[in-house]
Amino acid sequence: TFDIKWRKLAARMRGLLTAGNPRPTISQGAYNIPIREVTRTKSMGGDFPSKPMTLYATIWDASDWATNGGKYRVNYKYAPYVAKFSDLVLHGCAVDPIEHVANCDTAQSSEAVPSGVTPVQRIKMDNFRKKHMTYSYCYDKIRYTKAPPSECVINPQEAERLRKFDPVTFGSGRHRHGKRHHHSKGNHAEAVSF
Template structure:
């Protein structure tokens, strides 16, 4: 059976360039928005459907918007189906991420999915990043294109976070795996975090270093969210103790990628990755210790500008802090 599945995947990938990937989320409970989340900022630009199964986040000249999970989580599987704004979206950033910046101002952790808008005719880009203990001076960003238009329909974006690794998924295809290594020390996220989603104006850096700004002629920009999954172990914010049994909380959370998933991940990265900190010689004369250099990837990335925006620096407002008090 595994051999048949492998052959089917290779056929799909090389003949049709990825359309055979499953778009079904992993078999985790989907919760209503109001059971797991609360508005964060821009309340007038956050529209919750009457059945609480979907939410729209809007960005216009008055404000962006965002929401946050009720609970803090220490490890788990976090997912949402997202449909991004269409047409001209330069300067617009939609984020789906874990952070504890509100609790640890100088030594916070973060795990990011960031969706970067573009000018008309150019595709959305995805950026992922991981850092811990306030290690914002060490960027571990990666950026990718996609094999579909994320503004045409919903797609699933997921983060698996355990004590030993972090895996990012798009439509159940793993696109990045970050393994905890001894050399990373405290740079690996290790403290309980909140799950956030936001839309905001990043005109100063998001598209070609700020060359293209948000054009509010096309506002409101609307990001749609549904299929909310918060499958992790909640942590008491005062006592910092878990509210569940660790064995139970991790019972159905995948601990590794399968052989077939690893092939999908490697093929995705060879075809769609456009930037990785491991190959950025401008920032790091010597790659960080956890980096494993792939000669095929190095050759492929030569055609891409290694610093396509923001001078390669990890820039934060912070998203929801800035947007609470500043009109766009």
């Protein structure tokens, strides 16, 4: 989840699927700034991304759980929220949905397919995430009490920043009981989730 101060994020969402290299990745971003990269790991086995995939993004209200336990609510006076996709680049093969047979007659060479996020893009992605990310399921201790999903790569600094933002969701994973005191962190607008 990213704060809506970066409103144009959804207006120019860009996705890149790369599966023609030894370490296939999915990177998602806007304005040529990646916001997430998923790299195939051994723990994923053959499930991802070797099987047919799609890219799906939504804008939805995560106020109840992704904004410090519901502390910051969506302000619907800014509605309607419109998402437009442009410059979407997908590298892969069309797959027959019934027969699951790939049609790769015009598959691009692996040299034409980027192998992941460049060092410059990684710096931009890290800066974007530090400034705008308020939720990531990879760090959610309530949803994933034992371990995060296999596609998650845990960054200790990112985990600590999110834990400070929302100690309930990103801390011990246990709901705290009793009276809680919150200090205002200023106006927070609605969130955008991908």
